[in-house]
Amino acid sequence: MRLGPSGQGNDSAIVGPRGDDWVALSEHPLPLTEVATWVVRPDCGASVIFTGTVRDHAEGRPGVCALEYEAYREQAEPRLAGIAGEARRRWPDLGRVALLHRVGRLEVEVASVVVAVSAPHRGNAFEAARFCIDTLKATVPIWKKETWQGGEAWSSCTADLPGGSVHTVAAQR
Numbered sequence: 412m413r414l415g416p417s418g419q420g421n422d423s424a425i426v427g428p429r430g431d432d433w434v435a436l437s438e439h440p441l442p443l444t445e446v447a448t449w450v451v452r453p454d455c456g457a458s459v460i461f462t463g464t465v466r467d468h469a470e471g472r473p474g475v476c477a478l479e480y481e482a483y484r485e486q487a488e489p490r491l492a493g494i495a496g497e498a499r500r501r502w503p504d505l506g507r508v509a510l511l512h513r514v515g516r517l518e519v520e521v522a523s524v525v526v527a528v529s530a531p532h533r534g535n536a537f538e539a540a541r542f543c544i545d546t547l548k549a550t551v552p553i554w555k556k557e558t559w560q561g562g563e564a565w566s567s568c569t570a571d572l573p574g575g576s577v578h579t580v581a582a583q584r
Contacts (some may be wrong), residue, residue, distance in 0.1 A: 415459070425437040425439055425441065425511060427445075428449060428473075428509070429505045430505070431452075431505075432492065432496075432505065432508050432509075433446070433449065433507070433508070433509040433510070433511065433527075434488065434491035434492050434494075434495055434509070434510045434511070435488070435491070435511050435512075436482050436487055436488060436491075436511075436512050436513075436514050437512075437513060437514070438467070438513070438514055438515045439510065439513075440513075440521075440522070441462075441511050441513060441522045441523075441524075441556055442511075442524050443462060443522060443525060446460065446509050446525055446527045447460055447527065448512065449507065449509070449527075450506070450507045450509060450527040450529045451507075451529060452507060452529055454505040454506060454531060455506035455507075455529035455530055455531055455536075456531055456532065456533075457494055457529065457531070457532055457533040457535075457536035457537075458527065458528070458529045458531050458536060459527070459528050459529075459533075459536040459537050459539075459540040460525065460526070460527040460540075461524075461525065461526045461527075461540055461544050462522050462524070462525045463518050463522065463523050463524040463525075463544070464520055464521060464522050464523065464555060465477070465478045465518060465519050465520060465521050466519065467519045468559075469557055469559070472557060472559040472562075473559065473560060474521065474559050474560030474561075475495070475557055475558065475559040476519060476524065476558055476559065476560075477516055477517060477518055477519070477557075477558045478516075478517050478555055478556065478557055478558070479515065479516045479517070479555070479556040479558070480513055480514045480515060480517070480523065480553055480554065480555055480556075481514060481553070481554045481556075482512070482514050482539055482551075482552060482553045482554070483514070483552040483553075486551075486552050487512075487551050487552050487553060490551045491510045491512070491547065491551060494510060494542075494543055494546045494547055494550070494551075495508040495510060495543070497542075497546070498528070498539045498543055501539070501542065502530060502535045502538065504530055504531050504535060504540045505528060505529065505530050505535065505536075505539055506528075506529035506530060506531075507527070507528070508527070508528050508530045508539070508543065509525065509526065509527040510524075510525075510526050510543055510547060511524065511525045511526075512524045512551070512553060513545075514545070514553070524544070524547070526540050526543045526544045527540070527549070528540040528543065529542055529569065543567075551561075554566060558574045
């Protein structure tokens with residue numbers, strides 16, 4: 412299933428959820444409204460939605476105007492699913508879990524990642540959402556290039572990848 416801006420069919424949008432997990436990488440805008448609606452279930456009284464957006468600065472880099480994301484898809488998408496599965500193992504009462512990340516060039520204020528979690532109670536929803544975004548950032552092979560006043564540079568990936576060290580894989584891009 413593909414969802415467009417209002418949930419209508421559209422070939423230019425992200426693939427919709429399967430069951431109660433929704434994990435994906437996309438070159439297209441993230442369906443933030445659809446995620447916020449989808450994550451709600453009648454047995455879950457809490458929904459936590461984290462949206463990461465491109466900001467106009469980074470440490471030591473004023474005037475950031477864009478970020479570009481690349482991902483090792485063959486590893487990234489299964490790792491996103493693995494994070495959702497681990498969250499479900501740690502918090503068995505979770506309702507729905509979404510982990511969606513953009514790839515490509517993004518301008519300031521554009522959403523680059525969304526994590527949404529529903530649970531019967533807010534404590535587990537907050538804890539699971541925090542676990543999901545922190546684990547995504549630490550383990551999923553997604554690289555970020557910042558463009559700012561005076562330069563641009565790729566960040567390093569912290570995920571272990573088959574076939575070489577992190578730096579070897581990043582250098583092969």
